[in-house]
Amino acid sequence: MTEHQRLSPSPDQRRVLRRAWPHTRGHRGRIAVALAVSAAATLTTVAVPAVVGAGVDRLLERDEGGLLAAAGGLVALALLRLVLFRQSEILLTATGERVVRHLRDLAVRGLSRAPLRFLEAHPAGDLLRRTTTEIADLASFVRGQLPDVLNVAGYLVFTFVLLLSRSWQLTLMLLVVYVPAILWVVSRFKKAGPPAFAAEAAAAGQVAAGYHELVRAGELLRTGGGTEFWRRRFLRQSEERYRAARRTQRGLFIISLSRVVQGITTAALLGLGGLLASGRVVSVGVVVLFILATRQLFDSATQASNLVGQVQQTLTGLARLLDLLAATGTDPRPSGGAARTAERGTLEAHDVHYAYVDGVEVLHGVSLRVTAGERVGLVGPTGAGKTTLAKLLAGLYIPDRGHVRYDGIDLRELDPLELRRRVVLVPQRVHMITGTLLDNLGLVPGDPDDRAIRRAVDDLGLTGWVDGLTGGLGTEVGRDRARLSAGELQLVGLVRAALLDPAVLVLDEATADLDPDTAHRLETALDRLHADRTLIVIAHRESTIRRLPRVVRLDDGVSTARPAEPQRRLRNNIQAR
Numbered sequence: 063m064t065e066h067q068r069l070s071p072s073p074d075q076r077r078v079l080r081r082a083w084p085h086t087r088g089h090r091g092r093i094a095v096a097l098a099v100s101a102a103a104t105l106t107t108v109a110v111p112a113v114v115g116a117g118v119d120r121l122l123e124r125d126e127g128g129l130l131a132a133a134g135g136l137v138a139l140a141l142l143r144l145v146l147f148r149q150s151e152i153l154l155t156a157t158g159e160r161v162v163r164h165l166r167d168l169a170v171r172g173l174s175r176a177p178l179r180f181l182e183a184h185p186a187g188d189l190l191r192r193t194t195t196e197i198a199d200l201a202s203f204v205r206g207q208l209p210d211v212l213n214v215a216g217y218l219v220f221t222f223v224l225l226l227s228r229s230w231q232l233t234l235m236l237l238v239v240y241v242p243a244i245l246w247v248v249s250r251f252k253k254a255g256p257p258a259f260a261a262e263a264a265a266a267g268q269v270a271a272g273y274h275e276l277v278r279a280g281e282l283l284r285t286g287g288g289t290e291f292w293r294r295r296f297l298r299q300s301e302e303r304y305r306a307a308r309r310t311q312r313g314l315f316i317i318s319l320s321r322v323v324q325g326i327t328t329a330a331l332l333g334l335g336g337l338l339a340s341g342r343v344v345s346v347g348v349v350v351l352f353i354l355a356t357r358q359l360f361d362s363a364t365q366a367s368n369l370v371g372q373v374q375q376t377l378t379g380l381a382r383l384l385d386l387l388a389a390t391g392t393d394p395r396p397s398g399g400a401a402r403t404a405e406r407g408t409l410e411a412h413d414v415h416y417a418y419v420d421g422v423e424v425l426h427g428v429s430l431r432v433t434a435g436e437r438v439g440l441v442g443p444t445g446a447g448k449t450t451l452a453k454l455l456a457g458l459y460i461p462d463r464g465h466v467r468y469d470g471i472d473l474r475e476l477d478p479l480e481l482r483r484r485v486v487l488v489p490q491r492v493h494m495i496t497g498t499l500l501d502n503l504g505l506v507p508g509d510p511d512d513r514a515i516r517r518a519v520d521d522l523g524l525t526g527w528v529d530g531l532t533g534g535l536g537t538e539v540g541r542d543r544a545r546l547s548a549g550e551l552q553l554v555g556l557v558r559a560a561l562l563d564p565a566v567l568v569l570d571e572a573t574a575d576l577d578p579d580t581a582h583r584l585e586t587a588l589d590r591l592h593a594d595r596t597l598i599v600i601a602h603r604e605s606t607i608r609r610l611p612r613v614v615r616l617d618d619g620v621s622t623a624r625p626a627e628p629q630r631r632l633r634n635n636i637q638a639r
């Protein structure tokens with residue numbers, strides 16, 4: 063199980079912005095401009111109480127010119143504010159959207175290249191949530207709250223500098239009364255908040271995974287299978303999600319204590335400000351400035367407290383997305399290995415060990431050598447590890463120990479395209495997408511054109527089968543459309559394989575029960591396809607086994623494919639004749 067890194071349901075949220083920073087490369091110039099405009103917009107707000115305070119002092123001094131100048135300044139600030147805030151919002155949103163789009167592209171690219179084991183080992187619902195809902199949340203945060211977050215942060219910093227420059231006594235009082243109390247509230251929240259949000263996101267992921275599985279299990283449910291199990295599981299998951307949401311609410315309540323702190327601070331400010339003004343230590347205008355500025359400061363703090371929850375939620379989503387990017391960016395296969403191999407070569411598994419779950423080996427030391435052009439059947443009881451071995455032989459899994467080599471080169475060292483030209487697996491259940499049969503047949507690297515697909519269909523003797531479908535190659539297949547039988551799906555897999563023209567074809571036979579027509583078509587297609595290729599068939603059907611000159615049996619070292627013939631034990635749990 064060393065093949066891939068596992069995703070954590072609640073990954074480490076420390077330094078999440080620093081970890082996201084490398085992904086902003088190419089956007090940093092825009093980010094700097096957006097931040098500068100946002101800071102200028104914030105300064106137009108910070109300056110308002112200072113201008114009002116100056117106006118009050120001019121009024122008390124009966125300086126009409128100064129009063130008019132202050133009034134004019136306020137109008138100018140209001141206009142500037144309008145323009146700058148609009149511009150900063152546009153710039154921040156556009157830049158943020160670009161970064162989010164880049165992250166989305168990376169996530170999709172990472173998932174499309176992720177090792178098969180990585181995809182199998184994680185619930186599809188959780189992967190979907192990370193790459194759709196959580197990225198959508200990030201985008202909506204960028205559009206909705208990011209400008210506010212920057213505005214609030216800028217306001218707090220600039221206002222502090224302004225207040226300190228006008229009266230250190232009143233600023234000191236603010237620091238002594240307001241700051242420790244608000245920090246206490248925030249620290250309490252920080253302790254309770256992140257785990258609560260992470261638990262809620264993880265619980266939501268579980269529910270999404272449950273729904274996804276439910277949708278896929280439509281057939282099973284229709285037959286009434288496991289209904290009670292689903293019900294119990296949904297109740298349990300819903301209950302967990304509800305509890306997690308309650309915990310988040312409790313976390314958010316802590317932050318609302320900040321309003322009490324604000325009331326006490328205003329009272330203290332008025333008392334001390336009044337004393338200082340009557341002793342002429344500060345002007346009345348400075349007291350007015352403090353009262354107005356701290357009111358805005360509180361508004362900003364309240365806004366910050368409302369935003370903290372969303373920021374935390376966004377950081378949680380971002381941490382989960384970065385976790386996905388880190389995990390899918392660590393494909394252990396050396397990328398773009400330059401090794402070249404012969405058109406036709408020997409495929410060899412040597413002392414291969416593999417475990418899906420740590421400590422529970424499925425294959426323990428399997429060795430198998432198949433020379434160029436050989437036709438080999440792989441048989442054995444259900445669960446013996448035949449499909450697992452087939453995936454290892456096709457390079458879809460990487461052995462925990464041992465090697466799989468083609469033409470003497472470890473499959474890990476092959477470029478993915480080179481690998482696909484050498485070994486192709488037609489799985490038991492061929493995957494289809496919504497679209498026409500033609501679209502589905504062409505789902506192979508290299509984007510074959512319609513002519514190439516039609517030729518492959520014809521070469522495999524499948525034109526009759528295709529013409530028999532209601533729409534021919536244009537028949538809509540995939541979800542809820544004309545369902546193809548298990549055998550027909552394998553015909554699609556064989557056409558895809560023919561388009562790739564691999565040296566080795568590994569076929570994981572669908573089922574022992576095929577209707578005679580489909581069975582005949584499969585056999586004909588396979589005969590035409592294998593020509594001078596190596597063919598390894600996980601054989602479930604007696605007729606297939608009979609047609610293969612060599613049969614290898616995989617189990618725990620017992621039994622044989624053809625009792626009449628001598629057996630030779632190859633290695634640990636693999637036997638052959």
Ligand SMILES: Nc1ncnc2c1ncn2[C@@H]1O[C@H](COP(=O)(O)OP(=O)(O)OP(=O)(O)O)[C@@H](O)[C@H]1O
Nearest residue numbers: 182418419424442443444445446447448449450451
């Ligand atoms: N994705 C997976 N995650 C965990 N365990 C798995 C996975 N796939 C297979 N296994 C387990 O590995 C063992 C071997 O499975 P495998 O499908 O390779 O056997 P098989 O011989 O092909 O069986 P069958 O003939 O029924 O297809 C089984 O115990 C199976 O439960």
